[in-house]
Amino acid sequence: MSKPLAERLRPQKLEEYLSQTHLIGENGSLKNQIKKGIIPSLILWGPPGVGKTTLANIIANETERPFFTLSAISSGVKDVREVIEKAKKQDGLFTTKNPILFIDEIHRFSKSQQDSLLGAVEKGWVTLIGATTENPSFEVIPALLSRCQVYILKEFSKEDLIQLLERAMTEDKVMASYEINIKESEALLKMSGGDARKLLNIFELIVTSEDAKKVTITNDMVEHKIQKNTVRYDKTGEQHYDIISAFIKSIRGSDPNAAVYWLARMIEGGEDVKFIARRMLILASEDIGNANPTALQVALNTFQSVRMIGYPEARIILSQCAIYLATSAKSNASYMALNYAQQLVKQTGDLSVPLDIRNAPTKLMKDLGYGKDYKYAHNYENNFTQAEFLPEEIKNTTLYEPGNNKREKALREYLKALWKGKYEY
Structure with a gap:
């Protein structure tokens, strides 16, 4: 059977690798290590189709190391141990170059599976390279993460993807046998979602489905053909981000029916309950916040519960939480307040903390006026007194604007009464 286009075009050398110049460019942090042959255990973190697996293979090729691979979807602790034993035997054949163990989707490994890697990594029997689309801070156990360097792979730019299509038309024998004119590329790029593998799969489908050897690609043509060849939800990344986006936006939009539908799509696709x-x-927190603070506790309880329970029962808890969040009052006021505050910090820099609210742990600091004239709120009626807590340059700046919901309307009135003029909104 013929390999798919994405596999046929997979780079084998560092100079063939597309994009990620911050890692493998002239002064890339990873390129120098590859050239020196000194490779630490590492985690490659980035969205689907940006070259994580390819980069792992190239590292093995460039450093001339044995290469072992496992998929976190289909491998258990027994498989991990078997591969480590094989790697240890290979390691004996090399004096300075230990084998590379590549684990795709390492975020799907359980704690026990990740624990089984620790000894091999710590003793140097293998150099671990893990690939993940999820934040490794949440998905990789601390003991393993502390032994790895994390490298972030960025999404491909439009220029990168166009270059990839041009490479396919000139370097691949099958594609080169067609006379291809990409008249419009917007639909190709849009449907790929920045995923190079998906882009090449779509491109190959479009070209090879034509009877003629002369193919003109337009947006309408791409949309028509892809709709006829729609694939189901793929938890490995093909529709991963589109479906979760629809799910979140349905909850944000207060539509429990749509929220449960998209949840069902993810459940049927075997999506990670923790995700x-x-x-x-x-x-x-982002979309409900102080309009209903209980929502955060419900979501936290849900997260903790599904971690303990797993499929299939976890689906019931997820559904309950999704419906609760969808039917809750909404506010992004806390989220927006922080955004405004961060913008202000970028604009104004490191403004000095007012002397009266500085920490004064030493006599010298007290002599310099640190903490002087600080008004301890609990010494005043209703545990409040007028004071200024912002730097002088930005005093009276309003960052938090309470949302238009019952609870935050009450907060608005409370602040107005408390501050008498400062929080007038």
Whole structure:
């Protein structure tokens, strides 16, 4: 069977690798290590189709090391141990170059599976390279993460993807046998979602489905053909981000029916329950916030529960939480307040902390006026007194604008009464 285009075009050498210049460019941090042959255990973190697997293979080729690979989807602790034993035997054949163990989707490994890697990594039997689309801070156990360097791979730019299509038309024998005119590329790029592998799969499907050897690609043509060849949700990344986006936006838009539908799509596709719960945890703060502070606790309980329970029962808890969040009052006021504050910090720099609210742990600091005239709120009626807590240059700046919901309307009135003129909104 013929290999797919994405596999046929997979780079074998560092100079053939597309993009990621911050890592493998002239002064890239990873390129220097590859050239020296000194490779630490590392985690490659980035969205689907940006070359994580390819880069791992290139590292093995460039450093001339034995290469072992496991998929976190289909491998258990027994498989990990078997591969480590093989690697240890290979390691004996080399004096300075230990084998590379590549684990795709390492975020799907359980704690026990990750624990089984620790000894081999620590003793240097293998150099671990893990690939993940998820934040390794959340998905990789601390003991393993501390033994690895994390490298972030960026999404491909439009220029990168166009260059990839041009390479396919000139370097691949099958594609070169067609006379291809890419009249419009917007639909190709849009449907790929920045995923190079998906782009090449779509491109090959479009070209080879034509009867003629002369192919003119337009947006309408791409959309028509792809709609006829729609694939189901792929938890490895093909529709991963589109589906979770639809799920989150349905909850944000207060539509429980749509939220449960997109949740069902993810469940049927075997999506990681922790991933779904974590996104709802973020939403509970970003999109609901102080309009209903209980939402954050519900989402946190959901996250903790599904971690303990797993499929299939976890789906019930996820559904309950999704419906609760979708039907809750909404506010992004806390999220926006922080955004405004960060913009202000970037604009104004490191403004001095007012003397009266500085920490004064030593006599010298007290002599310099640190903490002088500080008004301890609890010494005043209702545990409050007028004071200025912002730097002088930005005093009276409003960052938090309460949302238009019952609870935050009450907060608005409370602040107005408390500050008498400062929080007038």
